[in-house]
Every structure is written in C-alpha cells, then in structure tokens.
Amino acid sequence: MESRYCQMVPMPSADKDARLSKLPAIALSLGADEAKIIDIEKVVVDKRVRLKCSVPICASYARNLMCPPNVISVEEFADTLSLYAKALILQVEADYDSTDKSESHLDRRICEELEESTKTREWQLKLHRIVNQLEAIAFKEGFRFAAGLIGGDCSLCPDCVVPHSGESCRRPFEARPSMEAMGIDVSKTCENAGLPLSLSSKRKVRWTGLVLLH
16 A cells, blocks of 8 residues: 655755755845855864853853753764755844953853843844744755754743753744854854854854754
C-alpha cells in the first residue's frame, strides 16, 4: 500500500541557489538593516565565548531556558554546525549608541542598566521577531533544517520560567538561543561577513542574528 507520507525531494542546485539569493532581500523587507548569505566556514565557534557567560557570570546564566547551561554544549553545536552549508547573517541597527563609554571594566551597575533598559529589550525583540520570520520563510522555501539564532538572551517573557521547576517554556515555538549561547564569536563572524562590529564605540548599537540553512 502506498504510504500517506512522501519524502522531501532534494532541491536542484540552481533552484536552491535562487532561493538562497532572495533571502537577504526578504530580511531587509522585514526590517533588517544588513543581511548576507555566507558560507558556514565563516561562522566562528570559540569556547571562550561560552566562558564569558560565567566569567563574569551573566544575570541570565542558569536562569533562562535559552542560555547556558540549559542549552547544548559548544562541542555539540560545533558538530551540528558542520552539517550546514550556508547561513543568513543579519543586523538591526538600534536608534541609540553604545551605553558603555567609560574606560573602566564593566561593573554590576553598567550591566544592570543594560539588562533593564527598555530600549535594549525593544531592539532585541525586533531582531528576534525577524529571525523567527526568516526561519519560517526559509523552511517553506525548502531549507528544512533552517534554525534561527538571536542576539543577547531570549527576552520574549519579562521573566523566564525557572529552569528545572517542571514548568515548560511559555513560547516554545518562538524562543531561540543566542549566537553567543552557542559559542559563536559574533565579532569575528561579522568581520568574516564584511559586517564588522565596534564594541563600546560612539556608533549606534547593532544587534546581530543568524539563520542556519541547509
């Protein structure tokens, strides 16, 4: 008897390239300020990025379901990343410049101000929304393993459910981990993509996201 389920037919190379090429324009139409398709080799994974989640310890560490140690290991992510061929990198430029203008080391006050800033959350959520939309669009275009990564911690809810409390994520189809949570060196990856970042500068803040494509 013929199965009710059909296997997905691989896309011809030329058709796949055409579908890839239109994704950056779609990203711009959704509100991104920059968007590029890059080879997966340009995405840099570095264990030291994950170290910065705990040294100094981030306020979301172990308190957000999309942050370490509640996400897969850097090693597991690196192995998974190698199975992809391309990625869509995108940036959203905020309407404010860098908060940290001091020459001193980041302290608790500065970090808390960044965490509590309504502007910060506003632009994080804008990037998050665009990444979610692009992931869904890429999936419908035939990239069935499309996976979106955001910038900063997941801020969909004012307070994340307490991990290990037995309560599930309130928005599981929208929540996504950040590039940093996966161990991606965002600065180096942006540099490789021709979208360099300048930290603690007078330039406007740019939030960066990624959609893995295969």
